[in-house]
Every structure is written in structure tokens, then in C-alpha cells.
Amino acid sequence: MAVKGLGELDQSYDGSNLRIGILHARWNKEIIQALVEGAKKRLLELGVKPENIIIETVPGSFELPFGSKLFHDKYKKLGKPLDAIIPIGVLIKGSTMHFEYICDSVTHQIMKLNFELNIPIIFGVLTCLTDEQAQARAGLIEGKMHNHGEDWGAAAVEMATKFYN
Numbered sequence: 001m002a003v004k005g006l007g008e009l010d011q012s013y014d015g016s017n018l019r020i021g022i023l024h025a026r027w028n029k030e031i032i033q034a035l036v037e038g039a040k041k042r043l044l045e046l047g048v049k050p051e052n053i054i055i056e057t058v059p060g061s062f063e064l065p066f067g068s069k070l071f072h073d074k075y076k077k078l079g080k081p082l083d084a085i086i087p088i089g090v091l092i093k094g095s096t097m098h099f100e101y102i103c104d105s106v107t108h109q110i111m112k113l114n115f116e117l118n119i120p121i122i123f124g125v126l127t128c129l130t131d132e133q134a135q136a137r138a139g140l141i142e143g144k145m146h147n148h149g150e151d152w153g154a155a156a157v158e159m160a161t162k163f164y165n
């Protein structure tokens with residue numbers, strides 16, 4: 001049995017009153033698609049209604065933090081505020097320092113957004129050294145690792161409900 005991962009939740013959570021935004025980058029499409037599906041599957045299992053899972057995209061992971069803020073502001077203005085956002089991106093090391101700079105800045109800015117927007121902004125970004133690491137973490141290599149998108153869906157529901165009642 002795998003040691004790593006979120007595993008079972010600590011209690012049951014009801015996501016039926018939540019509106020959750022998924023904002024995904026379009027880089028590394030095959031892996032992204034699997035992660036988005038994993039997050040969606042878990043949100044539905046935890047009671048989030050299909051019509052309350054709103055999916056939008058941005059070009060790459062660098063756009064995720066500002067995109068999340070615009071996503072949040074748009075739905076607030078529409079009178080349909082999001083209870084949590086799951087930004088999803090897949091960064092894979094290339095041959096320059098591009099990867100390191102984006103990993104660092106995006107991670108810090110996503111953390112800051114939690115406090116600035118006052119809703120959970122989940123860390124749905126894989127920071128991988130190889131294509132294989134990314135595929136494994138999206139559940140695309142049989143018998144290797146679980147789909148991390150599922151953990152992100154569960155984290156969104158837990159963090160959007162846990163301290164509110």
C-alpha cells in the first residue's frame with residue numbers, strides 16, 4: 001500500500017452547497033486533462049453539484065495566480081461567488097531556469113492568494129523533473145501513483161466547509 005498521499009478524509013464533508021472553480025493551464029495537456037478529471041470526480045463524490053463545478057483555462061501555469069484572482073472577482077461580481085478555487089498546472093523541468101522561476105513565483109503567489117481572497121486556493125500544481133514524474137502523479141502509469149487531482153478536489157471541499165459551521 002502507498003505511504004504517500006491524502007488517503008481517507010478525517011471526517012465526512014458535504015459539498016452540496018459549494019461552488020468550486022477549477023482553473024487549469026493548457027501546457028502538458030494530457031496530464032492536465034487527467035488531473036482535472038480526478039479533481040472533478042472527487043468533488044462529485046463529496047456532493048458538489050455538477051453545475052457548481054466551473055472550469056476555465058489559462059495558457060500556462062504562470063498565468064494561474066492572476067487568472068485565479070480574475071476568476072474569483074468575476075464570479076463575485078456575478079453574485080455567484082466561488083467557495084474555493086483549484087488552480088491546476090503541470091510544470092516540467094526543461095533545459096533553462098524557466099521551470100525554477102515559475103515554480104517559485106507561482107507557489108508563493110498561490111499561497112498569498114488564500115489570504116488575499118479569503119477563500120481556499122488549493123495548490124494544484126505539479127513541479128516535476130521528468131515527464132514520467134508528471135504522468136505518475138496524474139495516475140497515468142498503472143500501479144505507480146494515484147491521481148493527485150483527487151486529493152485537490154478533496155482538499156477544496158474540506159477547506160471550504162471545515163471551519164464554517
Ligand SMILES: Nc1c(NC[C@H](O)[C@H](O)[C@H](O)CO)[nH]c(=O)[nH]c1=O
Pocket residue numbers: 025026027028059060061062063089090091092093098102
Ligand atoms: N514550461 C511550462 C510553462 N511555461 C509557460 C508559462 O507558464 C507561461 O504560460 C508563458 O511564459 C507565458 O506567460 N507552463 C506550464 O504550465 N508548464 C510548463 O512546463
Ligand SMILES: CC(=O)[C@@H](O)COP(=O)(O)O
Pocket residue numbers: 093094095096097098099
Ligand atoms: C521560455 C520558454 O518557454 C522556454 O524557452 C523555456 O525552456 P525550457 O523549458 O527548456 O527551460
